[in-house]
Amino acid sequence: EVMLTGERYNVQRLPFSHVSNDDIAFFERIMPGRVITNPEELKPFNVDWLKTVRGCSKLLLKPQTAAEVSQVLRYCYERNLAVNPQGGNTGLVGGSVPVFDEIILSTALMSQIISFDKVSGILVCQAGCILENLNQYLEEKGFIMPLDLGAKGSCHIGGNVATNAGGLRLLRYGSLRGTVLGLEVVLADGSVLDCLASLRKDNTGYDLKQLFIGSEGTLGIITAVSILCPQKPEAVNLAFLGCQSFTQVLKTFTTCRAMLGEVLSAYEFMDDKCMELVKKHLKLSSPVSESPFYVLIETSGSNSTHDEEKLNNFLEQVMTSGLVTDGTVATDEKKIKASHHFPILKSMLWSLRERITEALTHDGYVYKYDISLPVGKLYDLVTDTRARLGQCAKNVVGYGHLGDGNLHLNITAESYSHSLLDAIEPFVYEWTARCNGSISAEHGLGFKKKCFIQYSKPKEAVFLMQRFKAMLDPKGILNPYKTLPSSS
Amino acid sequence: EVMLTGERYNVQRLPFSHVSNDDIAFFERIMPGRVITNPEELKPFNVDWLKTVRGCSKLLLKPQTAAEVSQVLRYCYERNLAVNPQGGNTGLVGGSVPVFDEIILSTALMSQIISFDKVSGILVCQAGCILENLNQYLEEKGFIMPLDLGAKGSCHIGGNVATNAGGLRLLRYGSLRGTVLGLEVVLADGSVLDCLASLRKDNTGYDLKQLFIGSEGTLGIITAVSILCPQKPEAVNLAFLGCQSFTQVLKTFTTCRAMLGEVLSAYEFMDDKCMELVKKHLKLSSPVSESPFYVLIETSGSNSTHDEEKLNNFLEQVMTSGLVTDGTVATDEKKIKASHHFPILKSMLWSLRERITEALTHDGYVYKYDISLPVGKLYDLVTDTRARLGQCAKNVVGYGHLGDGNLHLNITAESYSHSLLDAIEPFVYEWTARCNGSISAEHGLGFKKKCFIQYSKPKEAVFLMQRFKAMLDPKGILNPYKTLPSSS
Structure with missing residues (x-):
């Protein structure tokens, strides 16, 4: 236990x-x-x-x-x-x-969809709706949720908003700070704040809802959400590529952004250690030959012919220039050729990336770090941590949302140990702070990271956060011991 | 005077x-x-x-x-x-x-660009930089500002952020709440809050900067801004269309969104009264035959061939179905045929829309309303206001960012009169509140609208805003008489 x-x-x-x-x-x-x-x-x-x-x-x-x-x-x-x-x-x-x-x-029983407007694409629902259910509901109407993450099958939209979840589509559709249009929140004293507007633009006074987005349940409990949903793309294509170095991963990204432009919807990377773990623990197999790094690219667009042409031009460019050494694609063209294999191929490719977290839990106790860094330095942290920990760690792996400058650094060991934790922290945080990075890109601070906030925020900012907390929840009853260090 | x-x-x-x-x-x-x-x-x-x-x-x-x-x-x-x-x-x-x-x-002398990173597209600059200058600086590097508005030649980025400016590119690049990554703010007591992060994702504590975005200088003075800038599109195309009814404007929008998808970057509309005024006061001429409504569509994309194909397919569809009765386009294809006329044609088409505000000022005293509404009801407010005011007003015109559900309702008269104001207000606000709209979509409340906030926000929300104001500026020295009604 x-x-x-x-x-x-x-x-x-x-x-x-x-x-x-x-x-x-x-x-x-x-x-x-x-x-x-x-x-x-x-x-x-x-x-x-x-x-x-x-x-x-x-x-x-x-x-x-x-x-x-x-x-x-x-x-x-x-x-x-x-x-x-x-x-x-x-x-x-x-x-x-x-x-x-x-x-x-x-919020498990607060799972009602309140309204959806097909003209504006605005969904209003209770906080306990499961992300994947909402996405399915929308897909039938020609729309999708603006966010997607590995935990979609169980996470609640209220929790997503309370933690300002990022995930796999942020590169394309932006953060929840732009897509969440309104919130209903119950404050610590029980008063209900109804800011459940369904308007794309509203500049009447301060945007109170923003304070609750990402506050991790410490300022109020989100009970309903109004969110702007993009149209379901007509065409979704995937490419899974192998690169020989992180420099090539970066160069491939620059090329990709220029050539895929507005249809690029994900640029994810994982190292060979991640691939080893998903192979070993989940029995998945790699669609490309062994490489130090793998890249998953997704395009989403309104015209499949155009998108495939863009993707093919890009692939030709990166293959002939040697940036990419092996690759496979799942495009709608393939779908026509081999219809019933197609959805399997797509979901198989995404699984390799999405199920890393799961594979890690099978590897032992997991120390998880979720870091924002200037993209060029993203992988140096993995290399340095690996060198520092040596044999003390079982595995040190890196993967994440490269397009957003977001690295997931994970360290596994047979079991939890204070001494290994001390070898990792504050090393990782100090490293991150030296690069002006964030010690929590998308996971939040919760219980485990709250004492390290000062590595990413100046003390004046933390002090101001504590004043907001004291104002909205003077007795501190909402999610205590979380997010902020105690003010005393 | x-x-x-x-x-x-x-x-x-x-x-x-x-x-x-x-x-x-x-x-x-x-x-x-x-x-x-x-x-x-x-x-x-x-x-x-x-x-x-x-x-x-x-x-x-x-x-x-x-x-x-x-x-x-x-x-x-x-x-x-x-x-x-x-x-x-x-x-x-x-x-x-x-x-x-x-x-x-x-902020006029705070006009330094602090840094620009070509990999991430993140610009950091002082608050007094003029929007158009920033955009020119970025264009040379292959990027653009994520916002654009008629006042670009004089407005400051600090003011844009302080008022959460919307403008012409919001449909494509989202609101400043998503693109502004960091702010430096001086609080009422002189303390400096440094939240000038340059990270796409950062979930370490509450997002304090959001409170200052759109607070109209009443909570702190923004001194520097970090903002995520999109790549400069390879191809920009324009279409200027005439429609016979507002219903056709709406149907054209739905068609447009489906067929142009991810390359759509603006969908603006104006009524015939607006066209009359820009013709009369600015000597501009219409590129299409007289119509009750006009629509300006812009596409921005990475592949001009693809974009023009999408635009042409769309135009064929709306012309043959009769949704649009006349139209003209400025595409890169035309540019090749008549190179030196091309930039003139583009800027001429944009002028018709962008210079309406200017034309109105030549028409007399202008009562300005900036309303968010469900898009289907957008023009009813213009019709109803016109009917209500009859001969008391010189002109009642409607235009705006239809793609964002944002109407600019403007009423002109020879000079300011209390009685005309009383005929307009609170009529316009009550009308808006009945549709759950916003009485300020993008202009803010400033001095003129602060007393009408309750038409768009519940009293609990206004009360909470007043508590934030009291906490951050207990003496009320920052931009007094603005944004919020006095709390007593």
């Missing part, structure tokens, strides 16, 4: 009230049958997906409406009870599970 | 200190030669571009660095002196000029 977070990290419980039988009775009255106290049922909600942090909450609530969330928070605020909001529990930094006995407030 | 704002709108001056000779001596010491007190020199800084509001500031400061801005604000905060930040003074809601004797702090 996973060690309790409080013990492993030697954390002090803050003086919140303890849940009493009276409290449980109150919650039963407002949401009968949706108040869970059975320890067995609570188990998966107390531990993260990576099995690295564990809380000991004795109470799980499953509200269905913002009104219920409001009632719960008003009561908790009054009683000084701490609350841990939880979506799909797919977070990677320990932000989604309790540290101690915080009440878990799950 | 323009009537003083305080008198026309019967505003009470707040109890700020008055600028003394000692104050002027202090400023002269920190920025010698850049402290302007000559009333003649001050005149253009006291009145807005539209000549509708006028303040009576006796002091203009022209800092060159964030450190100077910091010194100024620390002093003003201490002395309780009100400050009006000013960029290019191109605002349309009275946000950029003083209401009374606020000290004008101009």
Whole structure:
């Protein structure tokens, strides 16, 4: 069993009230049958997906409406009870599970689609909708979600917004800060903030919703989301390529951006260690010959002939110039030739990249780092970390969203060890800070990274964040022990 | 001369200190030669571009660095002196000029480009850089600014960010909330907040910069901006079309979005009244036969052959189906046939749309409304307003960014009159609120619209905004009388 977070990290419980039988009775009255106290049922909600942090909450609530969330928070605020909001529990930094006995407030039953407008492409839905379900719903109507990530099958849109999730389509459709048009949020004291606008442009006062995007449930609980969805592309093509060096990966990217232009929708890379792990643990096979680096390129466009022509021109250029040594493509042209193999090929190519996280969990305990860096230096961090750790680590691998300057650096070991952690941290953070990078590109700070915020933000900024937190949640009941270092 | 704002709108001056000779001596010491007190020199800084509001500031400061801005604000905060930040003074809601004797702090001398990275496309520059200059600088390097607007020749990037400017490229490149990566801001008490990151992704804590984007100088003074710039498109094509009804404008848009897809970069519309005004006051001529509505479509892409093929297919479709009755195009193909006429044709077509604002100012006093609405209802507001005002107005015209659901409703009259204003307001705002629209899509609230915020935001949201203002600027010295209604 996973060690309790409080013990492993030697954390002090803050003086919140303890849940009493009276409290449980109150919650039963407002949401009968949706108040869970059975320890067995609570188990998966107390531990993260990576099995690295564990809380000991004795109470799980499953509200269905913002009104219920409001009632719960008003009561908790009054009683000084701490609350841990939880979506799909797919977070990677320990932000989604309790540290101690915080009440878990799950959005699992808030999964209604409220409206979708086919003219504007604006979707309004509750926070607990699963990303993949939303995407399927939209695809039937000729649209897609503006974000996509490996955890799509379980993550909730509310959690995506609360953590400002990045993912695989950011390169093309931009961040949630541009695509989220409105939010409904319940504040710590139970008041409901209705900023659920469905307008592409609105400059009436300060954009309050932005403060809640990426606040990891520490400033309010997102209960509904309004989001701008792009049209479903007519044509989606993939190329999976092998490169002999990281320099060639970079040069291929520059060429790609120039030649694919507006149809480029993903530029992902992985090193040979990643390929080894997905082969070994997931029995996937590589479609190209062994190379030190692999690149996955996706195009999405409105005209398949044009897109394939662009892709073919690009491939010819990088193959003849020697930037790429081997490659395979999945285009709509191929689809016509071998229709029933085609979707399999596409999803197989994406699997190689998307299932790295999963393969890593089979390799042992995983130390995860999610770093933004100037793209030219992206892989140096992997090389330097590998050299530093030597035999202490089982595997040191690098992959990520190269097009966004975002590296996922992962280190595996047989089991968790304080001494290995000390060898990695703050080394990785100091390295990142020297390059003016971010120690969390898209995962957030959660529980595990909150003490390292100063490597990416000046102290005046952290101080201001703490003032916002104190203003919006003066008792600190919302997702305590997360995101910000304590202000004292 | 323009009537003083305080008198026309019967505003009470707040109890700020008055600028003394000692104050002027202090400023002269920190920025010698850049402290302007000559009333003649001050005149253009006291009145807005539209000549509708006028303040009576006796002091203009022209800092060159964030450190100077910091010194100024620390002093003003201490002395309780009100400050009006000013960029290019191109605002349309009275946000950029003083209401009374606020000290004008101009960013005109903060016009340094700090850095540009060709790999990532990230530009870092001071707040006073003129938008058009930045765009020219970038074009030489194969990039463009992600925003473009009619005022580009004079507006400052700092002002663009402070007002969350929208403009002509938003449809393609998204809002500043997605493209602005970092800001340097001086707070009311003079402290400098350095969030000038140059990273595409950064999830370390709350995104403080978002609060300053669109806060119209009321929460802090933006001194530098980091912004993600798209590659300069290889091919830019324009089409100028005539439609017989607004329904046809809408159908043409739907067709256009489907057929032009990812290369569509602007879909602008204007009514026949707008065309009359640009013909009459600016001597421009229409390239197509007289129609009730005109549409300007721009494509930007990486492959001119592909883009022209898409555009031609689209044009054939809308012409043969009768959605469009007349049209002209400026494509790169034409450029080859008649090289030196080509840039003239393009800029001529854009002029028809971009210079409407200018033509309106020649028509008399202009009442300006900048509304977001569900796109299907966009023009009904123009029709209803025209019917309501009848002979009281000289002209009631509608144009705007149809692709973003953004209407510019403008009403002209021989001169300003309270009674005409009463006939328009709150009628226009009530109409907008009934459709859940925004009473300010992109112009902001400034001085003129601040009291109408409740038509687009619930009172809980306004209250929260007031708390943010009170927290960041407890004495209220930054751009007073603007953006928010007073909290008492």
